[in-house]
Amino acid sequence: xxxxxxxxxxxxxxxxxxxAAAMGFHGLVxxxxxxxxxxxxxxxxxxxLKRAFRAAYDDDPNVDEIAAEDLLGDYPAVRYYPPSxxxxxxVMTRLGEAASFDTVSAETKSVEGIRVRxxxxxxxxxxxxxxxxxxxxxxAETLRRQFGLEE
Amino acid sequence: MAVQRFxxxxxxxxxxxxxxxxxGFERFARQCARYWVIAPRTYPxxxxxxxxxxxxxxxxxxxTGDNAAQLRDLP
Numbered sequence: 001x002x003x004x005x006x007x008x009x010x011x012x013x014x015x016x017x018x019x020a021a022a023m024g025f026h027g028l029v030x031x032x033x034x035x036x037x038x039x040x041x042x043x044x045x046x047x048x049l050k051r052a053f054r055a056a057y058d059d060d061p062n063v064d065e066i067a068a069e070d071l072l073g074d075y076p077a078v079r080y081y082p083p084s085x086x087x088x089x090x091v092m093t094r095l096g097e098a099a100s101f102d103t104v105s106a107e108t109k110s111v112e113g114i115r116v117r118x119x120x121x122x123x124x125x126x127x128x129x130x131x132x133x134x135x136x137x138x139x140a141e142t143l144r145r146q147f148g149l150e151e
Numbered sequence: 152m153a154v155q156r157f158x159x160x161x162x163x164x165x166x167x168x169x170x171x172x173x174x175g176f177e178r179f180a181r182q183c184a185r186y187w188v189i190a191p192r193t194y195p196x197x198x199x200x201x202x203x204x205x206x207x208x209x210x211x212x213x214x215t216g217d218n219a220a221q222l223r224d225l226p
Contacts, residue, residue, distance in 0.1 A: 001180055024179025027170035031179075031186040034211075065198035075200035077207045085194055086187065095204060111176045133208065145165060 001035065001087065006114045007052035014040035014048075016106040018119045018127055019090075020139075025109045025118045028142055034079075034088045038119075040101040041093035043068040049091065057082045066091075099127055121147040192218045 001021070008015060017025070019036030039045055046068035053063045060083050071078055071093045080089045094100040105123045109116045119127070121143050129140035143149060157163035170178060194214060201207040 001183075021176070021179060024175045024182075027175040029170060029175060029178045029182050031182045033183075033192065062197040067200075070200050074202055077201040077204060079199045079201070079207060079210065081194045081196050081198075083196060085196075087183075088194055090207065092204075109176070116176075132205070 002112060002114065004035070004052065004056045004089075005111070005116050007056040008049075009115050011048045011052040011055070013052055014042075014045050014101065016101060016104050016117050016119050016123075018104065018124060022118045022124055023139060023143070025111075025116065026121050026124075026143075026147075028139075028146060030139075034090050036090045036092070038092050038095075038099070038101045038104055039071070041072050043072070046071055053080065053082070053089075057084065095127065122149055125149050190218070190222055193221065 016038045017035065018038060019034070020030055020032035021035050023030065039049055046066065050063050050066050053066070054060065057063070062083075063080070066078055066080065071091070076093045076095075078091045080091065082088070104127070105120045106117045107120055109118045125140050125143040125147075128136040128143070131137065155163075155166060157166065199210060201210065
């Protein structure tokens with residue numbers, strides 16, 4: 001996990017970490033199988049993402065299947081299963097009309113010297129509160145309570 | 152505080168979990184590692200694209216179901 005976050009940092013990827021990993025940065029700890037990120041929807045940024053994945057995963061040729069024309073077009077969500085087999089990545093450029101990289105407020109955290117852009121508790125709450133997944137609604141309720149967020 | 156007492160599950164649920172500042176991500180990573188030991192998983196490889204989060208969720212559910220079935224089949 002850390003080597004990927006380091007690669008994101010080194011490549012200058014414009015991204016925001018959302019999901020359980022982001023909650024972890026805010027001290028709300030639960031396990032997950034994936035890292036969820038919003039990325040800025042530009043061709044250059046998708047190339048940064050691909051370079052970061054290649055750097056983290058020994059030039060995995062599957063990374064070539066990530067296409068800017070998908071993420072900027074009809075496929076705003078891409079899932080990448082790296083060869084390490086221990087986790088996967090959900091990469092998104094937008095969430096319907098509700099959210100995108102530009103609309104999610106974020107802050108910079110640090111872990112082992114790596115800068116990580118993490119969605120704020122309020123942003124995570126907004127992303128999670130109206131989704132269909134019960135786990136997300138549970139996360140939203142936890143965020144609301146722990147950070148005193150308003151409905 | 153090593154032990155906390157609660158009069159009800161609701162009171163327990165509302166109590167803030169004490170995570171020292173700055174330790175959240177390390178604890179998160181350790182928690183994920185623990186689950187890997189308890190429930191090892193197999194994922195497909197490569198890149199999959201989705202038109203919507205609902206599509207992505209359905210694909211996730213299929214992989215989760217396959218992994219749960221594998222665990223049930225273990226001796």
